[in-house]
Amino acid sequence: MMDLDSAARDILAGNDRGGYTVPNGRVYPFQWNWDSAFVALGFDRFDRDRAWTEIETLFSAQWADGFLPHIVFWQDDPGYFPGPSVWGTGKQPVTSGITQPPVAASVVRRLWENAVEAGEGDAYRGRLEALFPKLAAWHFWFRDHRDPDRNGVVVAMHPWETGRDNSPEWDAPGEAIDVSQVGDYVRRDTSHLDAKMRPTKLEYDRYLALVQYGRAQGWDHARISAGNPFRVADVGMSMILLRANRDLAALAEMLGREAEAAELRALVARAEAGIGWLWDGDKACWCSRDLITGRSSGFITSASFLSFYAGLKHSERDAAMLGHFDRIGRMVSYLMPSLDPGDPGFQMIRYWRGPVWAVVNYMIGTGLAEAGEADRAERVRSDTRALIARNGFYEAFSPVDGTGSGGDDFSWTAAIWLAWN
Ligand code: DGY
Numbered sequence: 001m002m003d004l005d006s007a008a009r010d011i012l013a014g015n016d017r018g019g020y021t022v023p024n025g026r027v028y029p030f031q032w033n034w035d036s037a038f039v040a041l042g043f044d045r046f047d048r049d050r051a052w053t054e055i056e057t058l059f060s061a062q063w064a065d066g067f068l069p070h071i072v073f074w075q076d077d078p079g080y081f082p083g084p085s086v087w088g089t090g091k092q093p094v095t096s097g098i099t100q101p102p103v104a105a106s107v108v109r110r111l112w113e114n115a116v117e118a119g120e121g122d123a124y125r126g127r128l129e130a131l132f133p134k135l136a137a138w139h140f141w142f143r144d145h146r147d148p149d150r151n152g153v154v155v156a157m158h159p160w161e162t163g164r165d166n167s168p169e170w171d172a173p174g175e176a177i178d179v180s181q182v183g184d185y186v187r188r189d190t191s192h193l194d195a196k197m198r199p200t201k202l203e204y205d206r207y208l209a210l211v212q213y214g215r216a217q218g219w220d221h222a223r224i225s226a227g228n229p230f231r232v233a234d235v236g237m238s239m240i241l242l243r244a245n246r247d248l249a250a251l252a253e254m255l256g257r258e259a260e261a262a263e264l265r266a267l268v269a270r271a272e273a274g275i276g277w278l279w280d281g282d283k284a285c286w287c288s289r290d291l292i293t294g295r296s297s298g299f300i301t302s303a304s305f306l307s308f309y310a311g312l313k314h315s316e317r318d319a320a321m322l323g324h325f326d327r328i329g330r331m332v333s334y335l336m337p338s339l340d341p342g343d344p345g346f347q348m349i350r351y352w353r354g355p356v357w358a359v360v361n362y363m364i365g366t367g368l369a370e371a372g373e374a375d376r377a378e379r380v381r382s383d384t385r386a387l388i389a390r391n392g393f394y395e396a397f398s399p400v401d402g403t404g405s406g407g408d409d410f411s412w413t414a415a416i417w418l419a420w421n
Contacts, residue, residue, distance in 0.1 A: 042415025
């Protein structure tokens with residue numbers, strides 16, 4: 001295990017570009033939002049200062065209205081498409097125009113508590129005080145631009161915004177996206193990786209059509225959220241934001257920022273009351289739902305199991321989710337597949353249509369442990385460690401045989417190895 005610990009530290013050091021970490025040098029050569037948050041958890045195990053710097057660098061690219069982009073293009077790189085000129089946000093530093101799952105506040109709470117436990121609270125309090133308003137501004141941006149029905153459910157404007165790019169949850173809503181004007185382009189992801197592990201051409205056409213739409217709106221998020229052809233309530237982002245609002249409220253209370261604490265508690269209460277809209281009674285599962293048609297996706301994905309991480313407590317729904325957990329656990333060697341293996345669309349190495357992702361497992365396991373489900377939490381943790389120990393620090397893994405999928409030497413996989421030991 002020592003060797004794997006040092007291999008994980010070497011991956012983070014090798015992907016460190018000075019103040020920020022790339023997810024993988026070839027496939028993803030910039031700073032990604034939720035990747036950086038998880039990466040900070042890994043750095044925190046051996047270099048606390050560097051962990052905080054990762055988050056501070058990310059927030060140095062925050063827009064004036066609180067929006068935090070999903071990519072910061074600190075330097076250009078021809079190895080990735082779509083690069084900064086395609087996004088055309090006109091920001092400095094150059095960024096994309098969509099956001100990503102808001103895990104940062106939950107990570108910052110963990111960093112802070114680790115610092116306090118190590119007797120370094122005094123040294124880090126100033127950095128926490130500086131980060132807090134930025135985190136709060138981002139959460140209030142979600143309230144203002146991604147929660148049109150004021151029910152605490154997060155509506156994604158792009159599959160990339162969910163972080164789970166090609167999940168089948170986006171297939172039916174994606175049919176409303178007109179791809180006829182997308183034009184020619186050259187993908188770079190499939191020159192680095194086997195196309196069988198990546199989204200399809202149709203999915204990429206949709207991704208680009210949405211980028212073109214946002215750009216045509218001047219990346220004005222009020223206009224985008226009013227007219228975007230893709231508006232899907234994402235169960236993953238909704239659960240993650242609910243958890244993050246709880247964590248940020250706790251930090252606000254600790255810092256004596258009563259006005260923000262009250263607003264964040266109100267957002268938690270709103271989500272607890274409203275998130276039932278994502279419960280699919282037919283599937284007896286938490287599912288994403290198309291805001292435009294009102295239809296549930298009906299897909300059971302790894303994000304469905306984030307209800308425990310969100311801190312939702314509902315005995316019947318929890319029992320149904322644990323039933324799905326046990327059923328899926330009997331079907332695969334390694335939990336948690338990104339799509340129910342009983343689904344006809346399950347593909348064991350295609351990105352978010354089957355593979356296991358260490359960061360999602362970390363959130364699922366954390367939530368299950370907090371809900372008192374110690375054995376199930378341990379199954380997720382030990383499966384994650386076995387996947388990495390047997391196969392390497394891949395982007396994702398087949399739940400069937402553990403085959404690595406996507407990029408290798410992956411920063412967030414290394415970080416979870418270090419943080420979740
Ligand atoms: C990609 O390019 O595959 C990313 O997931 C987009 O954020």
